[in-house]
Structure formats: structure tokens, C-alpha cells
Amino acid sequence: MATKRRPRTQSSAPAAPRPAADGEIPVVGAREPCPCGSGRRYKACHGRAAAQAATELVRRPFEGLPGECDWVALRELVPAATAPLTLRDGLPEDVPSLTLATVLPMAWPALRRDDGTVLLGLQNDTPTGDLSRDLAAVLTDSLTATPGSPVAAGRTSSDGPRLQDVLDPEAPFVPTVHEGFEFWLDDAEKATGEVAASLERANAAAVPTSRLTGVEAAYWCQTPTKNHLRWVMPHPEEALLDALARLHAAGAATLGDETRLAGSFRAHGLIVPVWDLPGAMGAEECEKPAAAFAERLAEALGAATPLTSEERRARSGLTNRQITLS
Structure with missing residues (x-):
């Protein structure tokens, strides 16, 4: 048999929300009563907005910082x-x-x-x-x-x-x-x-890693099977993918013999192209090819013509191979 619910009296009703003296609601434990006086737990009251703000992802957290x-x-x-x-x-x-x-x-x-x-x-x-x-x-x-x-x-x-x-x-x-x-x-x-x-x-x-000196934010690393160059680039994503597609379609996206642009990933709002390198290609051997590639990329970024059908296919391939780390 169900228990009859006792009628709520004026004294047992939750108090109206009450801000702190400085106008802000203090942060308390999730299961504690909300300091606003609503009678609800903090996590179900003002803590809900705080949690939503805390989990909102900032896409480029380092934007505006040097480097x-x-x-x-x-x-x-x-x-x-x-x-x-x-x-x-x-x-x-x-x-x-x-x-x-x-x-x-x-x-x-x-x-x-x-x-x-x-x-x-x-x-x-x-x-x-x-x-x-x-x-x-x-x-x-x-x-x-x-x-x-x-x-x-x-x-x-x-x-x-x-x-x-x-x-x-x-x-x-x-x-x-x-x-x-x-x-x-x-x-x-x-x-x-x-x-x-x-x-x-x-x-x-630790994977052996070196930072190239001739270009910005390009890092060579050595793995047991092959080496890689991972290059964090500041350019807007759409423009960069178009430029990489132009170079890939023209056969100009490599860093030399036995190298290939394997794909890219997105990290903290920036695109990071990745090249596969032969095991004999160390960081020093990457310097000149990377500098030459930077010049080709700058030219491709400045192109204003629409992508050709071949370039669009190259772009689609790059996009399909892209992953997001953060």
C-alpha cells in the first residue's frame, strides 16, 4: 500500500534562489545543496551551467601565443x-x-x-x-x-x-x-x-625526435620500420588542404625519392601533414627538401583558380585519410 504524501507546508518548500553576497554562486561539491538556496543539489542547479562551461571545447587553445x-x-x-x-x-x-x-x-x-x-x-x-x-x-x-x-x-x-x-x-x-x-x-x-x-x-x-631548423614546427622522428616528418602548419584548414591537393596532383607533394605524403591529422585546430620517409633519411637530410616544399606550398596557397577534377580527387583522398587527435 502506498504511503500517503504529507502536504507540503510553507516552511518545507524550497527557498527562492539566493545569490551570494558578491552576486556569484560559490562552487561546492556536486551532491551538496546549491548555495543559491533552491533546495536542489549543486550539480542539478548552478553546477549544471558550470559543468557545461567546463566541458566546452576550445578548438585552438594556443591561438595567439608565439609559436x-x-x-x-x-x-x-x-x-x-x-x-x-x-x-x-x-x-x-x-x-x-x-x-x-x-x-x-x-x-x-x-x-x-x-x-x-x-x-x-x-x-x-x-x-x-x-x-x-x-x-x-x-x-x-x-x-x-x-x-x-x-x-x-x-x-x-x-x-x-x-x-x-x-x-x-x-x-x-x-x-x-x-x-x-x-x-x-x-x-x-x-x-x-x-x-x-x-x-x-x-x-x-621515447621515440627519437628532432626539430628541423630551416622551417617552423616540423619534427622528424624515427620508428623501427620507417621515419616520418610531422609538420604542424598555421594555415587555414580549407586553404591548406586545397594547396596540398594541388601539389599532390602535380606530383610535387613529396620530399624526395622514396618519400610520400601519407596523410594528415588535426590537432588543436591545426592541420599536421605527415610524410613517410625511408629509414636512411635522417633529420639533416630533411632540411633542404622541407625548405623547397615550403616554397612550393606558399605558391600553391596563393593560387586562385578552382581545383581541377584531378586535384579534387587528391583532396578527397587527403580528407578521407585525415584523423583528429584533439
Whole structure:
């Protein structure tokens, strides 16, 4: 037999929504009562809008930063690399330097060393869809972290600063690619315990990688069967695909004998063409062909005529082979 529902009295009805003193609703646990006074849990009330904002994907999180293409490469392609970062307002006196790193021991979001220097990890899972804002939040926390300790990822404010707000827009972004992850430590030979084990595993898994010097954001890598060149390009997607199709149809999309444009993928809003290379073709041997290709690509990007039927077929093939990483 069903239990009769007790009539709701005035005193038991949910209170009307009530903003905080500063007009904003504080963030609380998902199952806690919403601070607005609605009587509902936070996740079913104001937390719903916050969650939607947190998961909204920013397509090009590094747009506007110097070296956007290299930021994408270090996030998605390069195993071991570092780059010095410069803040708009300068570093605190007790922070000698700030360095971006592809990855840190145990996938720490950031690390503040005993001497106060800060390493910021780039290849980490982030809590929201705005990678730039998440990284800026970790960066800010790391500047005041206790020396000699890793920095955990905290809650990211939906209106918090982004990397574009905290980094110096005039400072060049200059990555250095490393053979291994010894940059984690001041003296890697003295590493012990979990850090030493993590270092050994990371070095064993690292794919040999080099950054070309004659063109921007092009990275050679070596695999057991063949080598590859992966080149992050800043051009608008449609224009770039048209240009690549023109070159492919003309037989001008290769980097020399036994090389081929294998396809491309999309990462953080940019297109990354990928070439298969013979095993004997190292990074140095890629320099001249890549520079020559850059000139052909610039000419193809400037073409105004419609694609021919052959070029359209080439474009369709490139599009069908394209994947999206992020």
C-alpha cells in the first residue's frame, strides 16, 4: 500500500534562489545543496551551467601565443622537450626560472624544484575543455608552491586567466628537443625510487625526435620500420588542404625519392601533414627538401583558380585519410 504524501507546508518548500553576497554562486561539491538556496543539489542547479562551461571545447587553445604550432607539436608529437616561458609581469623573486616541459615524472602537472625553479607539464589530462586556461591555473599555483614538491591540478575557474593572459606575447617560444627525460632532475644519475623508475620507463619509450631548423614546427622522428616528418602548419584548414591537393596532383607533394605524403591529422585546430620517409633519411637530410616544399606550398596557397577534377580527387583522398587527435 502506498504511503500517503504529507502536504507540503510553507516552511518545507524550497527557498527562492539566493545569490551570494558578491552576486556569484560559490562552487561546492556536486551532491551538496546549491548555495543559491533552491533546495536542489549543486550539480542539478548552478553546477549544471558550470559543468557545461567546463566541458566546452576550445578548438585552438594556443591561438595567439608565439609559436602556436610548436605548442601543438610539444603537446601531441614530441616525447621530450622543454621551452623557457616568460610572464607578462615577470617572475616572483623566489622563482629563478619557469620552463615548459612536454611531460614530468609520474605525469605531474607541474613541479617546483628545491631551488624554486618551476617546470610546467604540457602533456596532461585537464579538467575542462580549455587547455590554455587549465595550464594557466596550474602555472599560477606552481609559482607559490612549496619548493621541492609536485603541483597538483586544482579547480579551474571559468573566468580565470589563460596562457594568453599571463605569458609575455613578445617573448619567442623556442623549444629544445631532448633525447631523454634527464631534464627532470638537476642530477639524473642520483635519481632513486619511483622517480628513477619513471625516468627509465620514459626514456625506453621515447621515440627519437628532432626539430628541423630551416622551417617552423616540423619534427622528424624515427620508428623501427620507417621515419616520418610531422609538420604542424598555421594555415587555414580549407586553404591548406586545397594547396596540398594541388601539389599532390602535380606530383610535387613529396620530399624526395622514396618519400610520400601519407596523410594528415588535426590537432588543436591545426592541420599536421605527415610524410613517410625511408629509414636512411635522417633529420639533416630533411632540411633542404622541407625548405623547397615550403616554397612550393606558399605558391600553391596563393593560387586562385578552382581545383581541377584531378586535384579534387587528391583532396578527397587527403580528407578521407585525415584523423583528429584533439
